[in-house]
Amino acid sequence: MNEAKTDISEPQVLQTSQDGITHLTLNRPERRNSLSLAMLESLSGMLARVAKDPDTRVVVLAAKGKVFCAGHDLREIQGELDQKAALQELFTLCSRVMQQIVDLPQPVIARAAGVATAAGCQLIASCDLAVASESARFATPGVNIGLFCSTPMVALSRNVSRKHAMEMLLTGEMISADRAERIGLVNRVVAEDDLDRSIHELASTIAAKSSHTLKIGKQAFYRQLEMGLAEAYEYTSEVMVTNLGAQDAEEGICAFLDKRSPQWRDR
Known part of the structure; x- marks a missing residue:
């Protein structure tokens, strides 16, 4: 230019x-x-x-x-x-x-x-x-x-x-x-x-949400859109399992069950 x-x-x-x-x-x-x-x-x-x-x-x-x-x-x-x-x-x-x-x-x-x-x-x-x-x-x-x-x-x-x-x-x-x-x-x-x-x-x-969780979710959202139904479910199931291994998922679940606000670590 x-x-x-x-x-x-x-x-x-x-x-x-x-x-x-x-x-x-x-x-x-x-x-x-x-x-x-x-x-x-x-x-x-x-x-x-x-x-x-x-x-x-x-x-x-x-x-x-x-x-x-x-x-x-x-x-x-x-x-x-x-x-x-x-x-x-x-x-x-x-x-x-x-x-x-x-x-x-x-x-x-x-x-x-x-x-x-x-x-x-x-x-x-x-x-x-x-x-x-x-x-x-x-x-x-x-x-x-x-x-x-x-x-x-x-x-x-x-x-x-x-x-x-x-x-x-x-x-x-x-x-x-x-x-x-x-x-x-x-x-x-x-x-x-x-x-x-x-x-x-x-x-x-x-x-106010976990930035780690937002990153996982945003990436998965756009990737699954380009997949067929069966492939999308297989992929997002793997994402869910990986997400559950994150510290923020553990903290979020504990906070929900304990009826308190979560303290995110963004990882």
């Missing part, structure tokens, strides 16, 4: 952490938080560091401004239309970032405020959970400009039913937050003023 990969004046992504919750905030509102190569590189690096951070129990993915993410930077892409290697680098990195979110040991909650289109919608769909404001809107509008949202389709089709995914992909039309909730793209829709409180409550609830 010809565009500079870093901007020393202002971070592409902001990071704050408190009480086991790490917020990663896309920080290019003037560019509609588009997933430029620089943005993707920054986000990928932060996700890699967070994955190794024992103090982070939950991640909240947010964005500055009125647009959550408008997808790829079309001006950047336009400048590279004759550079197939550069375009391949961009989409390979984007796919890697989406997989990093899925592979992250910590649960990731999307703070879906404003508009999320194309790869921005893909970003929402890639997160484990999503809470949307009432004014949030979503679309995979690539078909409108002759560029089918093929990579966003991967995450979208793994979150909503085939017919709902195909409708979004074929029409390119914007859908409301309420419809996004009905089809399973987001978990819940709340009033604008309640968005941060609702996300904090959800994140805090999850952060």
